[in-house]
Amino acid sequence: ETVERPDPDCYFSWADPIIEEDLKQFRQWGSSTPGHPENFETPGVEVTTGPLGQGIANAVGLALAEKHLAARFNKPDSEIVDHYTYCIVGDGCNMEGILTEACSLAGHWGLGKLIVFYDDNHISIDGDTEIAFTEDVSGRFEALGWHTLWVKNGNDGYDEIRKAIQEAKSVTDKPTMIKVTTTIGFGSPNKANSYAVHGAALGTSEVEATRANLGWPYEPFFVPEDVKSHWSRHIPQGAALEADWDAKFAQYEQKYPEDAATLKSIITGELPAGWADALPQYTTESPADATRNLSQQCLNALAKVVPGLIGGSADLASSNMTLLKMFGDFQKDTPEERNVRFGVREHGMGAICNGIALHTPGLIPYCATFFVFTDYMRGAMRISALSEAGVIYVMTHDSIGLGEDGPTHQPIEHLVSFRAMPNMLMFRPADGKETAGAYKLAVLNRKRPSILALSRQKLPHLPGTSIEGVAKGGYTISDNSTDNKPDYIIMSTGSEVEIAVKAAEELTKEGKTVRVVSFVCWELFDEQSDEYKESVLPEAVTARISIEAGSTLGWQKYVGSKGKTIGIDKFGASAPAPKIYKEYGITAENVIAAAKSL
């Protein structure tokens, strides 16, 4: 049994299609039918949505992407971008805060081509929703600016469902939520309408009883010929639709060659030649600046050459420095613009960006908040990493260096927490060159999300840093030894590299040889050759010190048993930043003292 493989050049990437054998391997090692839908495992699955509420927020991102691309590329005579986004949510999704965050934005943006089915079955894992979920869901959606409908018989009321979809489509300025009342486990005589059918298998005898009840006399996994032919009609239909679109695009290309070229580059994800040259050039003479400001220069430079760059902040645009100056706001009536205003909705923002990234390879979403508030959006960030969505997370105010806002706003454990997250690139650039280098890698890594931890406070542009160095993850920025055997290696990241350099200068004055290593991205360093690693961290040099304004946990990996770590293993405090640095011992004096104690 093989099914004709869909064209790989369509919006989503397709591997081999699912066949009956895959269904038999449900939840087994190496199968393409895992326990929850995974876009990187299963063809036809657009996004990874196991954790509740992610899917609807992804759908808002997919619908945003469609509305944005349609506004940018459609012409009066050619609607080259034109599709609906459908999503199914359950009672559980509806309880999650992320759903309300994303749906509030969908209502605000008037995403009229987003159609959501709410599977209203009154059952969640703990039993009847009466025990914890008695709100008026449709009322909430209406308050969020949605059009709502109700299909009372969702079990087999096919005509009602078809009619509701038509009604949803007729309202073009609001997203539609169709509440579809259903019975969970419909057809199972003894387990329908109970939590027992949520995650557990029915069991042989109940499967038997269900088959009898539904009048399904076939063997397991048998698909009768008439069912097969009924479904298979979609293959020629789909092929015809695609041929139509190809013809339409050929015409479009002829009439609007420039737009067609841009759209094509967004669809394929191919970056324009020389794009990285647009990144700002910094030298040690450039004026000292906060990396959050340098980040804004990079973003604005990239936006000019990378057509799919789109994003914004969770109500901190002027603090995160994320506005693209040449564009207006993506809003209901200006969807062609590229500054997205997410409001204070971090979790929704991250998951919406996952939807944008997975809509089309060349859309490169970025989003921003204070680094500490990754705690609010970690659920979505992990899904970026797992589902290979190359979102760029612009995270400013990255340490106690933010000062007066105090411990609720000062990240401590966040760097290590993301260094441990698989497939996530955690950058902490020290200056302009490293910020530009981090952006270069973030844009290049389309299947790997990046976090840029950026300073609120001004930092000097250091000698020895480089865009190329960032690609190695950790690299030597200064060294007065000659034989790969300095007396000390001082390693650091971000705003503390300046302190490391100062300490090294002092120690050098005292006749020592000192190497300073900027560890801007641990994951990339770990991927280098053993030879390269030895050239940066020679095994023979055990007098190593790390300094970073964050948890020391993890640094032992590079510092070794005989080295010392300088960091912060308690919460921060509210005071001017220089005072906190001094009180917390994040100083050159402490680095020098640590070196001398080794």
Next chain:
Amino acid sequence: ETVERPDPDCYFSWADPIIEEDLKQFRQWGSSTPGHPENFETPGVEVTTGPLGQGIANAVGLALAEKHLAARFNKPDSEIVDHYTYCIVGDGCNMEGILTEACSLAGHWGLGKLIVFYDDNHISIDGDTEIAFTEDVSGRFEALGWHTLWVKNGNDGYDEIRKAIQEAKSVTDKPTMIKVTTTIGFGSPNKANSYAVHGAALGTSEVEATRANLGWPYEPFFVPEDVKSHWSRHIPQGAALEADWDAKFAQYEQKYPEDAATLKSIITGELPAGWADALPQYTTESPADATRNLSQQCLNALAKVVPGLIGGSADLASSNMTLLKMFGDFQKDTPEERNVRFGVREHGMGAICNGIALHTPGLIPYCATFFVFTDYMRGAMRISALSEAGVIYVMTHDSIGLGEDGPTHQPIEHLVSFRAMPNMLMFRPADGKETAGAYKLAVLNRKRPSILALSRQKLPHLPGTSIEGVAKGGYTISDNSTDNKPDYIIMSTGSEVEIAVKAAEELTKEGKTVRVVSFVCWELFDEQSDEYKESVLPEAVTARISIEAGSTLGWQKYVGSKGKTIGIDKFGASAPAPKIYKEYGITAENVIAAAKSL
């Protein structure tokens, strides 16, 4: 200037009251007026609420605590527990998903004594809320089952506000949300109604202009005598109210001595003598079981002797094994019960538990979900740690050992991410004795939250583990050497300790001396004396191996430069657990091979 200090025996703990000097030290090092409200810094501040949406969820927890204690302890002739909970939320809080999660529960529970003011000023940090927040807020609250009111002039409409509060109190079966329309920066002639007054100081000339505009002719920080006396009247009023309550409680104590004693123990937080003896006793003969099941045995044993234990799960009670069998559900009409049904609202759940914990020292809230979904509630968990709220987080399905649900449900980086979080105790018990030990410490640590990472799969009760050992954080559970110099030290946690023991047995058979260390709580081990640490991890033994089904990051701290770490630095997979363990190399064979390679 000193103000009489309130009685320290009231519900909340009070340090020295705020005086004028503190106001002058706003946001300065060591002051009690930090940049955001911190309960551990400033008397009168009940909860720590800088990150948006935490405060309203805390308020739901405070109101839950009041309703629960009132239902348990009030008598027809004595309302010994009787207070309102007031909360102010802004536009930003209203955009956060956690608000809707918590408020949906408040509506469901009918928390009639919760009164929320929504400061509707139409301004957030990015400017007018028109750009990202156009939903019908009151409509949303109504859909969540709330009573809503609107005060149209919140700037100086004092009578309107007073009237609204009276109206709110008259509705006793629903919480009330009072939308209070205000002007941000009211009185400032040039900056009112703009984001410029959110976080930045007005500046000298605008302060001058504002003083002139409002007719306030005084020097900075000067409080006129009539204002002082107006406010100071609350001191005798408060003292009188407290004296009344004391008299009422004395009567209550006489009539209901048993209830009074229980309530007193909840108010003081004093645990009943011998409470820890109630914890189940396990031996190596006890039947193998999942630590999530052993956790339920511990919780149920504790509930019998710890009167303030109350909690539940985010719709996974039957998976997390958190139901207290002798109690019913805390619901609108049964608030005296102690099983709380949080629905699928992890973030709200955590912050509600912070409110419960900070309401009264003897209330010990626990809450539960799958360990991976801490990603949804980390914002609240960090506030537990920062604000010294001793919440117990029961986190089951703690590794790839959960099997078929796949990578979205399998934690990898979570253990290290919490080991790095200040003031958080991260436990991963290996069996029944360690589970009981973790609960003992979790209950004892009232100013330090605990996480228990628990297995879905069955584990044997191991020789050598102990409740006492857990208190040390890391301890030797087996060792066939005699001189504190074994050939190998194998360290592990949770479900992998069994594997470590198996590997040690094999190596022992081959004539080696091997120590197995259970590292159940890193934070507690790090707090032990150097002498103790040397007794467990002698410096002279560098042949060390760690095995844990999670990120290897951090283990280098104990394993040292010459040791080896066995763990998982990529995402999991959907398959039966034993298959994943084998494919990912979390096996005794790999430990033995690693040992031999050293």
